[in-house]
Amino acid sequence: MNKDEALNKFTFMMEYRNLSSNTVHMYRWYLSRMFDFYQLEDVSILDVSMAQNYVVHMKQTYAPASLNAVISAIRYFFDVVLEAPLSRRQFPNILYDPVEITVFTDEQIHLLLDTKDVRLRAFLLLGLDAGLRVGEVARLKVSDIDSKNMLLYIRNSKRGKSRKVPLSNTLLKALREYWIVYKPDKNEYLFPAVQSNSKTPYINQSYINILFKEYIKNFSFYVPTMRFHNLRDTYATLMLKNGCNIFTLKKLLGHSSFSSTSRYIKYDISDLAQAPVLSSLMEIE
Known part of the structure; x- marks a missing residue:
């Protein structure tokens, strides 16, 4: 399965589930960047270790909250496209202290x-x-x-x-x-x-x-x-x-x-x- 085929199937499954257009756009973008990072011709070879290594790499540029959105996108892709669900134990979210709430006076x-x-x-x-x-x-x-x-x-x-x-x-x-x-x-x-x-x-x-x-x-x-x-x-x-x-x-x-x-x-x-x-x-x- 090449990149375009994978992204098209991913998009179809997200739209089928009625995810928001913004979520569809961002999830596609996250996965496209991961495919480009590994320069994959066949995305079906992706496995959990590759996903984990990619997240470690992205820690250099992404805040934890944004990185968790990437993790959610990858987890969903493995589930609905590769049909190889990743458990939260295998592929957990990043722990972090939430941003302090600011309340205007x-x-x-x-x-x-x-x-x-x-x-x-x-x-x-x-x-x-x-x-x-x-x-x-x-x-x-x-x-x-x-x-x-x-x-x-x-x-x-x-x-x-x-x-x-x-x-x-x-x-x-x-x-x-x-x-x-x-x-x-x-x-x-x-x-x-x-x-x-x-x-x-x-x-x-x-x-x-x-x-x-x-x-x-x-x-x-x-x-x-x-x-x-x-x-x-x-x-x-x-x-x-x-x-x-x-x-x-x-x-x-x-x-x-x-x-x-x-x-x-x-x-x-x-x-x-x-x-x-x-x-x-x-x-x-």
Whole structure:
């Protein structure tokens, strides 16, 4: 089985399982890089030792969390294409200390949202006020905004899961202000690709990450570890602090397991003494 045949079968099996388009794209890329690393003409000769050695090599350039995504892709490839499943004992994930959660304060939130860039403000509120992942922001369609029922639809997200989240008046207003300026097609993505030669019809999530990183560097509270996902961290932590139960939060965040959601309850209340309440977001005009 050559590289193209293997990748085509891998793609078919992922799409058959209804994995998100982003997962399909990334998993293909991870496997393609491994094939190129070994310069394989016949990928069926791959075995567990080759997979392990490749992961050891990739430790030089990949952070543990990203490396675990590579491991998941390889494990899935062995299962559905080579039909030689790898157990977690044979091919375990990399252990690491999770990235510290950053929760923005009330003052920091107001400073971040004090921008005349209507698109950037929409990005920020989708993270802060709806808890969306950066990829979910990028792939949001105009039709996913249900202003009648005040809901946002997040479709085919991580692991192919879909969900609904509440749409606040503040967020709806920000999206309408963005709409007036950018006028996206009603039948297409809310944030279309920036470049005409883009591989996707929607904005690249890396573009949003870079935009956020450059923006937040302007503030005195900036630290190098800050990232767009911290907006989602803030949303989740404050939702719990303000009475949302963990079962509801799990659904709102689109988590597959409670272990992912429970990381937000590992903080003492004293750590959040200066954190904003969600109602503060509603007061922003």
